[in-house]
Amino acid sequence: MRGSGWRSGDIPDLTGRVAVVTGANSGLGYVTARELARKGARVVLACRSEARGHEAGDRMAAEVPDAHIEFGRLDLGDLASVRDFAGSFPYARLDLLVNNAGVMAPPYGTTADGFETQFGVNHLGHFALTGLLMPVLLGTPAARVVTVSSMMHVLANIDLDDLDSARGYRRWVAYGRSKTANLLFVHELARRVDAHGGDLVAAAAHPGYASTNLQTAGPRAEGRRGAERVMTAANAVFAQSAEAGALPTLYAATAPGVRPDSFTGPSIAMWRGTPAPSRRAPWTRDDTMAQRLWDASEQLTGVSYATVLKEIKEL
Numbered sequence: 001m002r003g004s005g006w007r008s009g010d011i012p013d014l015t016g017r018v019a020v021v022t023g024a025n026s027g028l029g030y031v032t033a034r035e036l037a038r039k040g041a042r043v044v045l046a047c048r049s050e051a052r053g054h055e056a057g058d059r060m061a062a063e064v065p066d067a068h069i070e071f072g073r074l075d076l077g078d079l080a081s082v083r084d085f086a087g088s089f090p091y092a093r094l095d096l097l098v099n100n101a102g103v104m105a106p107p108y109g110t111t112a113d114g115f116e117t118q119f120g121v122n123h124l125g126h127f128a129l130t131g132l133l134m135p136v137l138l139g140t141p142a143a144r145v146v147t148v149s150s151m152m153h154v155l156a157n158i159d160l161d162d163l164d165s166a167r168g169y170r171r172w173v174a175y176g177r178s179k180t181a182n183l184l185f186v187h188e189l190a191r192r193v194d195a196h197g198g199d200l201v202a203a204a205a206h207p208g209y210a211s212t213n214l215q216t217a218g219p220r221a222e223g224r225r226g227a228e229r230v231m232t233a234a235n236a237v238f239a240q241s242a243e244a245g246a247l248p249t250l251y252a253a254t255a256p257g258v259r260p261d262s263f264t265g266p267s268i269a270m271w272r273g274t275p276a277p278s279r280r281a282p283w284t285r286d287d288t289m290a291q292r293l294w295d296a297s298e299q300l301t302g303v304s305y306a307t308v309l310k311e312i313k314e315l
Contacts, residue, residue: 015040023101076125086132207245208266
C-alpha cells in the first residue's frame with residue numbers, strides 16, 4: 001500500500017451498505033460520511049448536536065444530491081445517550097461503524113457518568129457504542145469497525161490505576177492515553193473476533209496533522225485567545241486539509257484486504273500524504289494491557305461483549 005496514491009475516488013461502490021459515522025457534523029467525520037454517501041452507502045450521521053447534525057446533513061445533500069443520509073443523536077459523553085442510539089438503530093445490517101468523534105486537550109472535565117472527558121468520550125463512549133451495536137455488526141457479512149486514533153498516542157501509555165487522571169490532569173498526557181486506549185481496544189477486539197471465528201474486521205486509522213476544529217476547541221473553551229490564534233496559524237501553515245486527513249479512515253473502511261488490527265495513516269512521516277501502514281507504539285500491542293483495559297471498560301460502562309461474541313460460532 002505504501003506510496004500507492006490511494007484517493008477517495010478509489011472507494012468501491014457501496015450501494016446497499018449501511019454506515020454509522022460518529023462526529024459526522026464537521027471535520028474528518030463530515031468528509032468521511034460524505035465520501036461514503038457519494039459511493040452509495042446509507043450513512044447515519046451520529047452527532048451530539050441535533051442542530052449541527054441537521055445542518056451538516058443539509059450541506060452534504062447539497063454536495064451529493066443523491067446521498068442517503070440521516071441524523072442520529074449520539075452523545076458519547078453520556079452512556080444513556082449511547083444506549084438510546086444503539087437501541088433505536090433502525091436497520092437489520094451495519095456494514096461499517098466509524099468511531100471518529102473525539103475531543104483533544106480540553107480543560108479538565110467529566111462526562112455525564114463522571115469519567116474524565118477525554119477517556120470517557122474518546123474511548124469509553126466508543127467502546128460502549130461498538131459493544132451495543134455488535135449484534136447487528138456480527139450479523140452483517142464482512143462488517144468493519146474503524147476507530148480513529150492519533151499519532152499523538154505516543155505521548156503516553158494508559159495507567160490502569162488512574163484511568164480518570166485523578167492523580168493530576170495533564171491535558172496532553174490524558175489525550176495520548178485516550179488515543180492509546182483506542183488502539184488497545186482495536187487490538188483486543190480483533191483478537192477476540194478472531195478467537196471466535198468471526199469475519200468482522202476491526203482496524204484503526206489516524207489523520208496525521210489535519211486542519212480541523214479539534215485543535216482550537218480546547219483553547220476556545222478556556223478563552224485562551226492567544227493559544228487559539230497559534231493553533232489556527234499552525235493549521236494554516238503545517239496541516240493538511242480535512243479532505244486529505246480523512247483518507248486513512250476511508251481506506252481502512254473500504255479498501256480491499258485491510259487486515260484486522262492494522263493502523264493506517266499518512267505516508268509521509270505519519271504527518272501527511274496518501275494512506276500507508278503507520279508505526280505505532282509497542283505498548284499498543286500489549287495483550288495483557290489490552291485485556292485488562294477491556295475488562296475495566298466493560299465494568300465502567302456496563303457493556304459486556306461476552307455473550308454476543310460467543311454466539312458467533314453458533315450462527
